[in-house]
Amino acid sequence: DTEVTQTPKHLVMGMTNKKSLKCEQHMGHRAMYWYKQKAKKPPELMFVYSYEKLSINESVPSRFSPECPNSSLLNLHLHALQPEDSALYLCASSDPGTGGQPQHFGDGTRLSIL
Amino acid sequence: DQQVKQNSPSLSVQEGRISILNCDYTNSMFDYFLWYKKYPAEGPTFLISISSIKDKNEDGRFTVFLNKSAKHLSLHIVPSQPGDSAVYFCAASPGPQFYFGTGTSLTVIP
Numbered sequence: 001d002t003e004v005t006q007t008p009k010h011l012v013m014g015m016t017n018k019k020s021l022k023c024e025q026h027m028g029h030r031a032m033y034w035y036k037q038k039a040k041k042p043p044e045l046m047f048v049y050s051y052e053k054l055s056i057n058e059s060v061p062s063r064f065s066p067e068c069p070n071s072s073l074l075n076l077h078l079h080a081l082q083p084e085d086s087a088l089y090l091c092a093s094s095d096p097g098t099g100g101q102p103q104h105f106g107d108g109t110r111l112s113i114l
Numbered sequence: 115d116q117q118v119k120q121n122s123p124s125l126s127v128q129e130g131r132i133s134i135l136n137c138d139y140t141n142s143m144f145d146y147f148l149w150y151k152k153y154p155a156e157g158p159t160f161l162i163s164i165s166s167i168k169d170k171n172e173d174g175r176f177t178v179f180l181n182k183s184a185k186h187l188s189l190h191i192v193p194s195q196p197g198d199s200a201v202y203f204c205a206a207s208p209g210p211q212f213y214f215g216t217g218t219s220l221t222v223i224p
Contacts, residue, residue, distance in 0.1 A: 004157070026133055032212060041160070042118075042203060042214035050210060096210065102148055103212060105157035 003027055006091050006106035014114050015081060021109045023074040024093030031096040031105060032074040033103060037088045049074060050096050081113045117141050118206050120215035131183050133191040135218050137204035140185065144206040144213075149178060149189045152201045152217070162189070162200075194222045 006023045007108055013019050020037045023032065035043035048056035049068040057108040063085075065077040088110050119138045125134045125192040135149075145166040150158035164178045164187070171178050177190045191198055199222050204215045 006157075040216070044217050045211055045213075048210055056211065088204060092157075102160040104161055105150075107155070107157045111154075 004091055004106035006076060006089075006095055006109050008109060009107065010076040010110045010112075012112045013078070013081065015083075017081075018077070018079045020078065021076040021089055021091075023076075023106055023112075024072055025091075025093040025104070026028050026105065027071055027093060028071075029093035029104070030071055030096050032068060033093065034064075034074070034076050034103075037090055037092040037108070043090055047076075078111075080112075083113045086111055086113045089098045115142075116206060116215045116216070118215040119131045120202075120204060120218050122218050123216070124219045126223060128194045129196055133189075133194045133198065133206045133220055133222070135189040135191075135202050135204075135220065137187045137189075137215050139153070139187075139206050139209065139213075141206070141213075143208040144184070145168060147178070147180060147187050148205045148207075148212070149176075150203045151198075151207060152203060158203055191220075194220075194224075195223045196224050198222050207214045 005023045034046040037043045046060045047066045052068045063080050066073040088108045090108045092105045094103040095101045117140050148163040149161040151161050152158045162173050162176045162178050180187045201217045202220050203217045205212045
């Protein structure tokens with residue numbers, strides 16, 4: 001069982017739809033991350049939140065909009081996505097500390113854009 | 115520009131033998147290194163880590179070795195078990211960001 005919970009596990013949406021991915025952790029971690037992973041590729045960092053503030057945005061298109069309502073929750077709002085956005089979206093959390101802390105991942109949301 | 119590389123996409127090992135997975139990196143600012151294991155339909159699971167002040171870290175059957183001068187790390191699994199069959203990612207971090215390798219698919223043959 002993972003300590004980082006992502007919902008939904010699967011999502012199919014059209015290019016004009018608006019949907020949200022959700023991530024929740026109760027480990028007291030104050031850093032949370034969104035990654036995108038395509039088949040046979042490594043996870044690619046999208047966003048980092050540290051103490052509920054966006055600290056890193058890896059030049060992600062504006063059709064992806066992250067939100068961190070509190071220290072346990074992380075959302076990724078999706079709008080007007082493209083077929084190439086189909087991928088596994090992974091959420092992770094860690095203790096930001098001074099470094100040297102592993103990230104703990106959820107099982108991901110498998111997103112398909114029609 | 116891939117800063118962390120795993121040059122072997124796959125590896126097959128007999129049960130009971132040693133599995134050695136390799137990883138190279140290019141950025142000398144990386145000071146924390148990790149290995150993750152990933153089963154299909156699951157997220158990566160943290161396995162073992164090492165900081166740049168050490169050259170070896172051991173946890174049960176898993177040992178990670180770091181050669182800073184060669185910018186190389188390796189994961190040794192001994193003895194290998196069929197349940198170890200998975201994709202293994204190495205990752206490196208200079209701070210809040212983690213950079214992942216492309217993964218090595220390990221198959222342990224019973």
